[in-house]
Amino acid sequence: MGPKKPMIHDRAVKREIKNVQIREATLSDLPTLVSHRRKMFVAIGSFSTADLAKGDKTYRAWIRKLMVAGEATAFIAETASRRAIGSGAVFLREYDPAPGAGVSRYPHIISMFTEKPYRGQGIATRILEKLVGWARSGDYPIVTLSPGTMEVIRLYKRSGFQRGWLMRMRLKDRPPRPRRRSTR
Secondary structure, three states: OOOOOOOOOOHHHHHHHHOOEEEEOOHHHHHHHHHHHHHHHHHHOOOOHHHHHHHHHHHHHHHHHHHHHOOEEEEEEEOOOOOEEEEEEEEEEEOOOOOOOOOOEEEEEEEEEEOHHHOOOOHHHHHHHHHHHHHHHOOOOOOEEOOOOHHHHHHHHHOOOOOOOOOOOOOOOOOOOOOOOOOO
């Protein structure tokens, strides 16, 4: 038995969850997608305001270009009053050719975010289902994602994703490596 869903004490939030709709984003939704992505990164770790602002500008231009080209889409969860409470995106990511791989581009899910009062209520699952549906419609053999935090891994496993390994090394702003002590 897994952890219990968070208790929702706000009656208005309870009512809103029943009427949440998931819809495909348009270019006019870019401010929402950028805002949700920023909130996601704020939740993940310590980024400076300057880095977040630079990331916002870069992401907006990048996702816009991909959406216009039909190489990306996003879905937004909205309340009946059209308040965006969650979103996620998927784009075609280029991978290096590998034996047995028929294509070198696969859908990759990014920027999953749900506003705090609505978490644990199935909103992210519904967004994820739409993103995976988009990937399935392209007849790709796999869809990938990189979970930003350990907390979301349960959501992805429950939805059918298998955990893999991705290692990374920060090349800038890294703390110095500890020096080995000489044994001489």
